[in-house]
Amino acid sequence: MSLLLALFLSGTPAAHAQVDGSTATHAAVWLKQGASLLYYDDAGTLSQEIGLGVLEDSSGSRINARETRGGASSLGHFAWTVERTATWNPQRTKKLESRAVLRFYGGKGLELWSEAEADIPDGGEPLLFSQDEETLLLSRRVQDKWFASVKNYLGNELMQAGPFPSLEMLALTPNGRYALARWSVLDKSSTHTFLDVARKARKDIPSGELSLGLARITNDGQVFSGKKMIFDFNAEPKP
Numbered sequence: 001m002s003l004l005l006a007l008f009l010s011g012t013p014a015a016h017a018q019v020d021g022s023t024a025t026h027a028a029v030w031l032k033q034g035a036s037l038l039y040y041d042d043a044g045t046l047s048q049e050i051g052l053g054v055l056e057d058s059s060g061s062r063i064n065a066r067e068t069r070g071g072a073s074s075l076g077h078f079a080w081t082v083e084r085t086a087t088w089n090p091q092r093t094k095k096l097e098s099r100a101v102l103r104f105y106g107g108k109g110l111e112l113w114s115e116a117e118a119d120i121p122d123g124g125e126p127l128l129f130s131q132d133e134e135t136l137l138l139s140r141r142v143q144d145k146w147f148a149s150v151k152n153y154l155g156n157e158l159m160q161a162g163p164f165p166s167l168e169m170l171a172l173t174p175n176g177r178y179a180l181a182r183w184s185v186l187d188k189s190s191t192h193t194f195l196d197v198a199r200k201a202r203k204d205i206p207s208g209e210l211s212l213g214l215a216r217i218t219n220d221g222q223v224f225s226g227k228k229m230i231f232d233f234n235a236e237p238k239p
Contacts, residue, residue, distance in 0.1 A: 028107060029076035037070045037079050039109040039151045048109040062096065063088045069120060076202060078106045078153060082118055092219065102138065104155065113155035117142050123169040123182075130176025135197070137172040139181050150186035150197050159197045175219045178233070182207070191212070194223055196233045203231055215234050 014137065031038045032052075039048040054067045070081040085101040102118030103111050106126075119141035120126045125146040127138040133153060140147040140162075147162030148170055164183035168190060171180040177198050184190035190207045192215050203223070207213035218224070221233035 027076075028109075030078060030079035030105065030109075032070065032072045032079075037072065037081065039079070039105070040063040041109070050079075052081075061090060063090060063092065067120075069126070071125060071127065073129045074131070075133055077106065077110075077133055078129070081105075081121055082126050084120060097200075100141070104153075109229075112153075115140065115155075119146075121167040121169060122145070127172055128172045130172060131174040132176065135172070135176030137170050139167055139170060141167075146183065148179065148193070148195070150179055150195065151219070159195055159200055161193050161202060163193055164193075171172075171216070173217060173219050177219070178217045178221050180217050181216075192223075194231070194233070196221060199233070201233060203233070205231065 015046045026204065028042045028122045028236040029040050030090055031040070035052045036088050037050040037052065041047045050068070050070060052068050052070050054065060056063060057119045058064070067084045068081055070079065072079040080102060082100055082102045085098070086095055088095055088212075092155070100119045102115040106112040109200040115138065117140045118126055119139055121139045127136055129136060135158070136151045136153065138149050139152065140149050142163070145163030145165070146167035147160055147164070148167070149157055150159040151157050161181055164181070165185050166183055168184060173179070177196065179195040180199060181193045182190050183193065192205045192207060192210070194203045194205070194217055205215065205223070210230070211228065215223055215225045215230070222229050
């Protein structure tokens with residue numbers, strides 16, 4: 001069984017097809033499979049493959065490590081990679097240099113835009129999609145300061161929060177209107193920052209005020225800790 005046929009039978013959007021007699025039309029799609037990002041064109045042909053993983057090499061008194069992480073949107077219209085390069089001393093006790101770049105891909109398998117100050121947070125992915133794939137939440141690091149940035153699929157920034165000393169995780173509601181960034185200060189408890197993108201509003205809640213230090217936000221802008229609602233953006237006066 002071919003890969004595309006198997007994906008079609010499993011309901012994966014890679015092989016949405018309309019069959020008329022003996023002919024079939026495939027929709028172009030991005031897929032993450034194993035350690036690769038794959039792009040299938042309109043004919044269903046694999047036309048691009050991006051390898052993911054970590055590569056290391058030594059040169060003189062340095063160790064160079066390159067990590068490539070990537071993902072695809074749920075409908076397969078878009079994909080992204082973050083290429084992070086770090087240089088260490090031979091004992092790996094001191095990081096000499098670190099840089100990262102995010103690349104965002106769209107139709108025809110082409111790069112649409114890039115973000116030179118992207119990076120990977122400690123506890124999650126560096127980029128999240130809304131359900132309709134039109135809104136993105138991504139992590140940025142400028143020197144030692146972290147930011148949570150909401151963009152549209154064209155790369156235009158809608159809202160940003162930060163700087164944070166560290167960034168633990170990101171979350172985006174399915175409708176793309178609300179976002180969450182959890183961050184912390186060294187030797188102190190973490191903080192949850194909630195964003196209302198449409199209103200450009202922000203609410204910070206210390207994790208010590210939350211049940212088990214955890215919270216979530218709904219499509220309606222309500223913040224819950226466990227089963228208890230602790231904040232509602234729509235109950236606040238409009239800025």
